[in-house]
Amino acid sequence: MKHSNISIFVPHVGCPHKCTFCDQNTISGAQHLPHGDDVREICTRALSEVRSPENTEIAFFGGSFTAIPHDYMTELLSAAHEFVGEGRFRGIRCSTRPDCITPEILFELKAAGVTAIELGAQSMDDEVLALNERGHTAQEVINACELIRAFGIELGLQMMIGLYGSTPEKEWETIRAIHALRPDTVRIYPVVVLEGTKLAELLKSGEYVPFDFDTAVDIAASAMVMFEGDGIRVIKCGLHASEFVEHDMVGGFYHPAFREICETVIYRHNMEFELKNCGHMSDTAVFAVSPSCISKAVGHGRANIEYFRERGIALKITGDESVPKYRCELRR
Numbered sequence: 001m002k003h004s005n006i007s008i009f010v011p012h013v014g015c016p017h018k019c020t021f022c023d024q025n026t027i028s029g030a031q032h033l034p035h036g037d038d039v040r041e042i043c044t045r046a047l048s049e050v051r052s053p054e055n056t057e058i059a060f061f062g063g064s065f066t067a068i069p070h071d072y073m074t075e076l077l078s079a080a081h082e083f084v085g086e087g088r089f090r091g092i093r094c095s096t097r098p099d100c101i102t103p104e105i106l107f108e109l110k111a112a113g114v115t116a117i118e119l120g121a122q123s124m125d126d127e128v129l130a131l132n133e134r135g136h137t138a139q140e141v142i143n144a145c146e147l148i149r150a151f152g153i154e155l156g157l158q159m160m161i162g163l164y165g166s167t168p169e170k171e172w173e174t175i176r177a178i179h180a181l182r183p184d185t186v187r188i189y190p191v192v193v194l195e196g197t198k199l200a201e202l203l204k205s206g207e208y209v210p211f212d213f214d215t216a217v218d219i220a221a222s223a224m225v226m227f228e229g230d231g232i233r234v235i236k237c238g239l240h241a242s243e244f245v246e247h248d249m250v251g252g253f254y255h256p257a258f259r260e261i262c263e264t265v266i267y268r269h270n271m272e273f274e275l276k277n278c279g280h281m282s283d284t285a286v287f288a289v290s291p292s293c294i295s296k297a298v299g300h301g302r303a304n305i306e307y308f309r310e311r312g313i314a315l316k317i318t319g320d321e322s323v324p325k326y327r328c329e330l331r332r
Protein backbone atom coordinates (compact mmCIF):
# COMPACT_ATOMS: atom_id res chain seq x y z
CA MET A 1 0.00 0.00 0.00
CA LYS A 2 1.32 3.44 -0.95
CA HIS A 3 2.68 5.65 1.80
CA SER A 4 1.29 9.16 2.19
CA ASN A 5 1.84 12.20 4.40
CA ILE A 6 -0.44 14.76 5.98
CA SER A 7 1.89 17.71 5.45
CA ILE A 8 1.87 20.54 7.96
CA PHE A 9 4.27 23.35 7.14
CA VAL A 10 6.16 25.03 9.96
CA PRO A 11 8.06 27.86 8.24
CA HIS A 12 11.44 29.36 9.03
CA VAL A 13 10.68 30.01 12.74
CA GLY A 14 13.50 29.02 15.04
CA CYS A 15 16.04 28.24 12.39
CA PRO A 16 19.25 29.98 13.47
CA HIS A 17 20.58 30.09 9.91
CA LYS A 18 19.89 31.66 6.58
CA CYS A 19 21.29 29.37 3.94
CA THR A 20 22.12 31.04 0.64
CA PHE A 21 19.19 29.37 -1.16
CA CYS A 22 16.55 29.49 1.54
CA ASP A 23 13.34 31.43 1.59
CA GLN A 24 11.13 29.11 3.60
CA ASN A 25 7.98 31.21 3.16
CA THR A 26 8.20 30.82 -0.59
CA ILE A 27 9.21 27.19 -0.56
CA SER A 28 6.45 26.04 1.78
CA GLY A 29 3.88 28.51 0.47
CA ALA A 30 2.96 29.05 4.11
CA GLN A 31 2.77 32.40 5.83
CA HIS A 32 0.86 31.17 8.85
CA LEU A 33 2.36 29.40 11.86
CA PRO A 34 0.23 26.39 12.75
CA HIS A 35 -0.69 25.78 16.40
CA GLY A 36 -1.95 22.73 18.27
CA ASP A 37 -5.59 23.38 17.33
CA ASP A 38 -4.66 23.74 13.65
CA VAL A 39 -2.89 20.37 13.85
CA ARG A 40 -6.00 18.79 15.45
CA GLU A 41 -8.26 20.28 12.79
CA ILE A 42 -6.02 19.11 9.92
CA CYS A 43 -5.68 15.61 11.39
CA THR A 44 -9.40 15.23 12.16
CA ARG A 45 -10.28 16.17 8.60
CA ALA A 46 -7.57 13.95 7.14
CA LEU A 47 -8.63 10.98 9.24
CA SER A 48 -12.07 11.05 7.64
CA GLU A 49 -10.64 11.51 4.13
CA VAL A 50 -7.52 9.31 3.97
CA ARG A 51 -8.08 5.75 2.70
CA SER A 52 -5.40 3.99 4.74
CA PRO A 53 -4.35 5.99 7.81
CA GLU A 54 -2.14 3.08 8.90
CA ASN A 55 0.12 3.96 5.93
CA THR A 56 0.01 7.69 6.56
CA GLU A 57 2.23 9.89 8.68
CA ILE A 58 1.62 13.37 10.04
CA ALA A 59 4.55 15.33 8.60
CA PHE A 60 6.00 18.56 9.97
CA PHE A 61 7.93 20.02 7.05
CA GLY A 62 9.21 23.39 6.00
CA GLY A 63 11.83 24.45 8.54
CA SER A 64 14.07 22.96 11.18
CA PHE A 65 11.51 21.27 13.38
CA THR A 66 13.82 20.42 16.26
CA ALA A 67 15.18 23.99 16.35
CA ILE A 68 11.83 25.70 16.91
CA PRO A 69 11.12 26.97 20.47
CA HIS A 70 10.77 23.93 22.68
CA ASP A 71 7.28 24.75 24.01
CA TYR A 72 6.04 25.25 20.48
CA MET A 73 7.52 21.96 19.30
CA THR A 74 5.89 20.16 22.25
CA GLU A 75 2.54 21.80 21.50
CA LEU A 76 2.62 20.57 17.88
CA LEU A 77 3.88 17.11 18.77
CA SER A 78 1.36 16.45 21.52
CA ALA A 79 -1.51 17.56 19.27
CA ALA A 80 -0.27 15.24 16.52
CA HIS A 81 0.33 12.38 18.97
CA GLU A 82 -3.44 12.30 19.74
CA PHE A 83 -3.90 11.03 16.18
CA VAL A 84 -1.24 8.30 16.20
CA GLY A 85 -1.87 4.63 16.95
CA GLU A 86 -4.50 1.93 16.49
CA GLY A 87 -7.12 3.03 13.96
CA ARG A 88 -5.36 6.33 13.47
CA PHE A 89 -2.18 7.43 11.65
CA ARG A 90 1.05 5.39 11.54
CA GLY A 91 3.31 8.01 13.07
CA ILE A 92 4.87 11.44 12.78
CA ARG A 93 7.71 12.55 10.53
CA CYS A 94 9.64 15.80 10.62
CA SER A 95 12.47 17.50 8.80
CA THR A 96 15.38 19.23 10.49
CA ARG A 97 19.06 20.14 10.35
CA PRO A 98 21.83 17.65 11.16
CA ASP A 99 23.22 19.86 13.93
CA CYS A 100 19.82 20.03 15.65
CA ILE A 101 19.82 16.33 16.52
CA THR A 102 20.88 15.24 20.01
CA PRO A 103 20.13 12.13 22.09
CA GLU A 104 17.83 14.25 24.33
CA ILE A 105 15.84 15.52 21.32
CA LEU A 106 15.58 12.03 19.84
CA PHE A 107 14.39 10.62 23.15
CA GLU A 108 11.65 13.23 23.23
CA LEU A 109 10.67 12.76 19.58
CA LYS A 110 10.48 9.00 19.93
CA ALA A 111 8.28 9.28 23.04
CA ALA A 112 5.99 11.65 21.12
CA GLY A 113 5.41 9.13 18.31
CA VAL A 114 7.95 10.33 15.75
CA THR A 115 8.68 7.47 13.33
CA ALA A 116 10.82 9.19 10.68
CA ILE A 117 13.26 12.10 10.55
CA GLU A 118 14.48 13.73 7.38
CA LEU A 119 17.77 15.56 7.58
CA GLY A 120 18.73 18.34 5.21
CA ALA A 121 22.23 17.19 4.27
CA GLN A 122 22.21 19.14 0.98
CA SER A 123 25.88 18.41 0.21
CA MET A 124 28.56 16.17 1.72
CA ASP A 125 31.31 18.54 0.64
CA ASP A 126 32.47 20.86 3.45
CA GLU A 127 33.48 23.63 1.07
CA VAL A 128 30.05 23.64 -0.60
CA LEU A 129 28.37 23.59 2.81
CA ALA A 130 30.44 26.56 3.98
CA LEU A 131 29.95 28.56 0.77
CA ASN A 132 26.21 28.12 1.10
CA GLU A 133 26.28 29.11 4.77
CA ARG A 134 24.75 25.89 5.99
CA GLY A 135 26.50 26.16 9.37
CA HIS A 136 27.22 22.43 9.67
CA THR A 137 29.75 19.99 8.28
CA ALA A 138 29.46 16.66 6.47
CA GLN A 139 30.68 14.92 9.64
CA GLU A 140 27.71 16.36 11.54
CA VAL A 141 25.42 14.75 8.95
CA ILE A 142 27.13 11.40 9.55
CA ASN A 143 26.87 11.78 13.34
CA ALA A 144 23.17 12.69 13.19
CA CYS A 145 22.43 9.71 10.92
CA GLU A 146 24.11 7.34 13.35
CA LEU A 147 22.11 8.72 16.27
CA ILE A 148 18.78 8.51 14.42
CA ARG A 149 19.52 4.92 13.45
CA ALA A 150 20.50 4.08 17.04
CA PHE A 151 17.06 5.25 18.18
CA GLY A 152 15.36 2.98 15.62
CA ILE A 153 13.81 5.92 13.76
CA GLU A 154 13.44 5.86 9.96
CA LEU A 155 16.10 8.02 8.33
CA GLY A 156 15.56 10.30 5.36
CA LEU A 157 18.20 12.49 3.73
CA GLN A 158 17.67 15.48 1.49
CA MET A 159 20.31 16.57 -1.01
CA MET A 160 20.52 19.52 -3.37
CA ILE A 161 22.04 19.49 -6.83
CA GLY A 162 23.92 22.48 -8.20
CA LEU A 163 24.64 24.57 -5.10
CA TYR A 164 27.04 27.51 -5.24
CA GLY A 165 30.61 26.17 -5.45
CA SER A 166 29.59 22.66 -6.46
CA THR A 167 30.80 20.72 -9.49
CA PRO A 168 29.52 17.49 -11.06
CA GLU A 169 32.42 15.67 -9.29
CA LYS A 170 31.34 17.09 -5.92
CA GLU A 171 27.77 16.00 -6.66
CA TRP A 172 29.05 12.48 -7.23
CA GLU A 173 30.93 12.55 -3.92
CA THR A 174 27.71 13.61 -2.21
CA ILE A 175 25.67 10.90 -3.90
CA ARG A 176 28.23 8.24 -2.91
CA ALA A 177 28.44 9.54 0.67
CA ILE A 178 24.64 9.59 1.05
CA HIS A 179 24.39 6.12 -0.46
CA ALA A 180 26.98 4.88 2.08
CA LEU A 181 24.83 6.21 4.95
CA ARG A 182 22.03 3.84 3.82
CA PRO A 183 19.05 6.13 4.46
CA ASP A 184 15.56 4.68 4.04
CA THR A 185 14.52 7.56 1.82
CA VAL A 186 16.11 10.38 -0.15
CA ARG A 187 14.76 13.63 -1.55
CA ILE A 188 16.69 15.17 -4.41
CA TYR A 189 16.23 18.89 -4.87
CA PRO A 190 17.90 20.55 -7.84
CA VAL A 191 18.66 24.14 -6.82
CA VAL A 192 15.98 26.71 -7.53
CA VAL A 193 17.16 30.30 -7.06
CA LEU A 194 14.53 32.43 -5.33
CA GLU A 195 14.33 36.21 -5.38
CA GLY A 196 15.53 37.79 -2.13
CA THR A 197 18.05 35.06 -1.30
CA LYS A 198 21.83 35.36 -1.14
CA LEU A 199 22.00 32.90 -4.02
CA ALA A 200 19.95 35.26 -6.19
CA GLU A 201 22.52 38.03 -5.48
CA LEU A 202 25.38 35.70 -6.36
CA LEU A 203 23.60 34.69 -9.55
CA LYS A 204 22.97 38.29 -10.57
CA SER A 205 26.58 39.31 -9.84
CA GLY A 206 27.85 36.40 -11.95
CA GLU A 207 29.66 34.76 -9.03
CA TYR A 208 27.32 31.79 -9.08
CA VAL A 209 27.13 30.07 -12.45
CA PRO A 210 24.80 27.04 -12.21
CA PHE A 211 25.36 23.95 -14.35
CA ASP A 212 23.13 23.71 -17.38
CA PHE A 213 19.73 22.06 -16.97
CA ASP A 214 20.73 18.85 -18.77
CA THR A 215 23.71 18.31 -16.44
CA ALA A 216 21.45 18.68 -13.41
CA VAL A 217 19.00 16.18 -14.96
CA ASP A 218 21.80 13.69 -15.72
CA ILE A 219 23.15 13.89 -12.16
CA ALA A 220 19.69 13.53 -10.62
CA ALA A 221 18.82 10.65 -12.96
CA SER A 222 22.02 8.76 -12.11
CA ALA A 223 21.43 9.34 -8.40
CA MET A 224 17.89 7.94 -8.70
CA VAL A 225 19.18 4.78 -10.38
CA MET A 226 21.89 4.32 -7.76
CA PHE A 227 19.60 4.88 -4.76
CA GLU A 228 16.55 2.97 -6.00
CA GLY A 229 18.77 0.14 -7.26
CA ASP A 230 19.85 -0.46 -3.66
CA GLY A 231 16.42 -0.15 -2.09
CA ILE A 232 16.75 3.50 -1.02
CA ARG A 233 13.43 5.07 -1.97
CA VAL A 234 13.64 8.41 -3.78
CA ILE A 235 10.47 10.00 -2.45
CA LYS A 236 10.98 13.31 -4.22
CA CYS A 237 13.01 14.57 -7.13
CA GLY A 238 12.49 18.26 -7.91
CA LEU A 239 10.59 20.90 -5.95
CA HIS A 240 6.83 20.36 -5.92
CA ALA A 241 4.96 22.48 -8.43
CA SER A 242 4.04 25.73 -6.75
CA GLU A 243 2.77 29.07 -7.93
CA PHE A 244 4.88 30.76 -5.20
CA VAL A 245 8.09 29.18 -6.51
CA GLU A 246 7.18 29.91 -10.13
CA HIS A 247 6.52 33.55 -9.23
CA ASP A 248 9.68 34.09 -7.16
CA MET A 249 12.28 32.05 -9.00
CA VAL A 250 15.06 33.84 -10.85
CA GLY A 251 17.13 30.83 -11.91
CA GLY A 252 18.08 27.24 -11.23
CA PHE A 253 16.51 23.99 -12.28
CA TYR A 254 12.81 24.21 -11.65
CA HIS A 255 10.46 22.20 -13.80
CA PRO A 256 7.04 20.99 -12.60
CA ALA A 257 7.80 17.56 -14.12
CA PHE A 258 11.47 17.34 -13.10
CA ARG A 259 11.21 13.74 -11.91
CA GLU A 260 9.47 12.62 -15.10
CA ILE A 261 12.23 14.26 -17.15
CA CYS A 262 14.87 12.37 -15.13
CA GLU A 263 13.01 9.10 -15.60
CA THR A 264 12.77 9.77 -19.34
CA VAL A 265 16.57 10.14 -19.42
CA ILE A 266 17.09 6.97 -17.34
CA TYR A 267 15.09 4.91 -19.84
CA ARG A 268 16.62 6.63 -22.86
CA HIS A 269 20.17 5.89 -21.69
CA ASN A 270 19.28 2.28 -20.85
CA MET A 271 17.59 1.70 -24.20
CA GLU A 272 20.51 3.26 -26.08
CA PHE A 273 22.92 1.05 -24.16
CA GLU A 274 20.88 -2.10 -24.94
CA LEU A 275 20.65 -1.25 -28.64
CA LYS A 276 24.40 -0.65 -28.86
CA ASN A 277 25.21 -3.71 -26.82
CA CYS A 278 23.13 -6.00 -29.05
CA GLY A 279 24.28 -4.40 -32.31
CA HIS A 280 20.59 -3.79 -33.06
CA MET A 281 20.14 -2.96 -36.77
CA SER A 282 16.36 -3.03 -37.29
CA ASP A 283 14.26 0.14 -37.69
CA THR A 284 11.91 -1.11 -34.94
CA ALA A 285 12.81 -1.75 -31.30
CA VAL A 286 10.49 -3.41 -28.80
CA PHE A 287 11.43 -2.98 -25.15
CA ALA A 288 9.82 -4.63 -22.14
CA VAL A 289 9.73 -2.61 -18.92
CA SER A 290 7.94 -2.92 -15.59
CA PRO A 291 4.21 -2.27 -16.29
CA SER A 292 4.15 0.64 -13.85
CA CYS A 293 7.00 2.27 -15.82
CA ILE A 294 5.57 2.19 -19.36
CA SER A 295 4.86 5.92 -19.39
CA LYS A 296 8.35 6.64 -18.00
CA ALA A 297 9.93 4.62 -20.82
CA VAL A 298 7.74 6.34 -23.40
CA GLY A 299 9.07 9.55 -21.88
CA HIS A 300 7.71 12.86 -20.68
CA GLY A 301 5.56 14.19 -23.54
CA ARG A 302 6.52 11.00 -25.50
CA ALA A 303 10.07 12.36 -25.63
CA ASN A 304 11.73 8.95 -26.02
CA ILE A 305 9.41 7.86 -28.84
CA GLU A 306 10.31 11.09 -30.62
CA TYR A 307 14.03 10.81 -29.81
CA PHE A 308 14.33 7.35 -31.37
CA ARG A 309 12.02 8.24 -34.28
CA GLU A 310 14.42 11.05 -35.20
CA ARG A 311 17.17 8.40 -35.30
CA GLY A 312 15.15 6.14 -37.59
CA ILE A 313 13.87 3.73 -34.93
CA ALA A 314 10.17 3.10 -34.21
CA LEU A 315 10.07 2.43 -30.47
CA LYS A 316 7.49 0.13 -28.91
CA ILE A 317 7.18 -0.37 -25.15
CA THR A 318 5.45 -3.33 -23.50
CA GLY A 319 4.91 -4.21 -19.84
CA ASP A 320 6.47 -7.23 -18.14
CA GLU A 321 6.25 -7.82 -14.38
CA SER A 322 9.61 -9.59 -14.34
CA VAL A 323 11.57 -6.51 -15.44
CA PRO A 324 12.74 -4.41 -12.46
CA LYS A 325 12.04 -0.69 -12.20
CA TYR A 326 14.32 1.46 -14.40
CA ARG A 327 15.52 -1.59 -16.37
CA CYS A 328 14.50 -2.49 -19.89
CA GLU A 329 14.87 -5.62 -22.00
CA LEU A 330 15.16 -5.56 -25.75
CA ARG A 331 12.68 -8.09 -27.10
CA ARG A 332 13.20 -7.56 -30.84
Ligand code: SF4
Nearest residue numbers: 015017018019022063
Ligand atom coordinates in the same frame (compact mmCIF):
# COMPACT_ATOMS: atom_id res chain seq x y z
S1 SF4 B 1 18.57 25.35 7.76
FE1 SF4 B 1 16.75 24.97 6.53
S2 SF4 B 1 15.22 26.42 7.29
FE2 SF4 B 1 17.22 27.11 8.04
S3 SF4 B 1 17.92 28.61 6.54
FE3 SF4 B 1 18.79 26.64 5.96
S4 SF4 B 1 17.33 25.71 4.53
FE4 SF4 B 1 16.30 27.40 5.57
